[in-house]
Amino acid sequence: MDSVANEDPFATVLDLQTPAEQRVPVVFASPHSGDRYPADFLAQSALDPQMLRRSEDSYVDELFGAATGFGAPLLRALLPRAFIDVNREPYELDPAMFRDALPPFVNTESPRIAAGLGTIARVVATGAEIYRERLSFAEAEQRIEKVYRPYHAALRRLIGVTRARFGCCLLIDCHSMPSIGGPTDADPGYSRFDVVLGDCFGTSCAPPVIDAAEKTLAALGYRVVRNTPYAGGFTTRNYGTPGNGCHALQIEVNRRLYMNETTHQKLPGFDRLKQHLTTLIAAMTSLPPGDLKP
Numbered sequence: 283m284d285s286v287a288n289e290d291p292f293a294t295v296l297d298l299q300t301p302a303e304q305r306v307p308v309v310f311a312s313p314h315s316g317d318r319y320p321a322d323f324l325a326q327s328a329l330d331p332q333m334l335r336r337s338e339d340s341y342v343d344e345l346f347g348a349a350t351g352f353g354a355p356l357l358r359a360l361l362p363r364a365f366i367d368v369n370r371e372p373y374e375l376d377p378a379m380f381r382d383a384l385p386p387f388v389n390t391e392s393p394r395i396a397a398g399l400g401t402i403a404r405v406v407a408t409g410a411e412i413y414r415e416r417l418s419f420a421e422a423e424q425r426i427e428k429v430y431r432p433y434h435a436a437l438r439r440l441i442g443v444t445r446a447r448f449g450c451c452l453l454i455d456c457h458s459m460p461s462i463g464g465p466t467d468a469d470p471g472y473s474r475f476d477v478v479l480g481d482c483f484g485t486s487c488a489p490p491v492i493d494a495a496e497k498t499l500a501a502l503g504y505r506v507v508r509n510t511p512y513a514g515g516f517t518t519r520n521y522g523t524p525g526n527g528c529h530a531l532q533i534e535v536n537r538r539l540y541m542n543e544t545t546h547q548k549l550p551g552f553d554r555l556k557q558h559l560t561t562l563i564a565a566m567t568s569l570p571p572g573d574l575k576p
């Protein structure tokens with residue numbers, strides 16, 4: 283854990299790393315690597331900090347940190363997924379978590395809510411309940427307005443600027459995953475591949491994009507699978523419109539490759555994986571423009 287936010291947790295909610303000049307039509311995003319846990323949130327939780335981190339994509343922003351060296355920006359959320367998940371619809375909430383009735387515009391019935399993993403999560407990746415007591419809707423709304431909306435405003439702006447400059451944009455949504463499927467996952471108890479590439483079953487990016495990612499990773503010796511168990515989250519589905527020249531690819535890296543999943547300590551293989559992901563970044567930022575333009 284990087285820090286406990288004892289002061290205003292909403293003072294700085296995202297970080298944008300940019301090259302001196304954007305040279306390629308590619309944007310990288312890390313929505314789940316945030317590790318700044320608000321003190322009030324920790325007090326609300328029935329779990330200790332180590333357990334809360336089970337939902338965190340630890341160090342993913344660092345693993346993909348070479349992006350700016352290839353002329354691409356990297357956007358990262360600073361607050362953790364257990365606090366608010368920016369890779370969901372803005373109002374994807376479980377009514378059982380709240381003291382008051384939710385407004386009619388709230389989505390209360392998605393599969394993600396059923397799994398306890400809505401915009402405000404009920405459980406961490408292990409299935410353990412996060413909160414001691416129910417929340418108020420006003421608290422959820424505050425997190426959405428002060429964290430979720432700024433993150434997506436920044437992401438939309440990056441995509442818009444990129445498309446205006448290059449005529450197309452490729453968004454790489456960067457994640458990590460537990461090595462074993464959890465109780466709320468589609469593959470509970472099963473050991474996972476090294477990397478899962480998600481293109482929403484062929485709808486969020488053109489075939490050359492995911493083909494290039496798979497070819498590059500396989501050549502480096504990784505076991506790669508597409509869309510199982512992760513086909514892509516809200517970000518991939520929402521921003522991936524290949525017909526308009528905007529492509530989105532989700533990348534899930536197996537945590538056993540680089541960290542101890544219990545202690546969150548980096549493993550000796552961390553630097554090797556980062557080097558290989560830098561090779562992947564090089565491949566994705568050198569795609570022919572014709573593969574991306576509508």
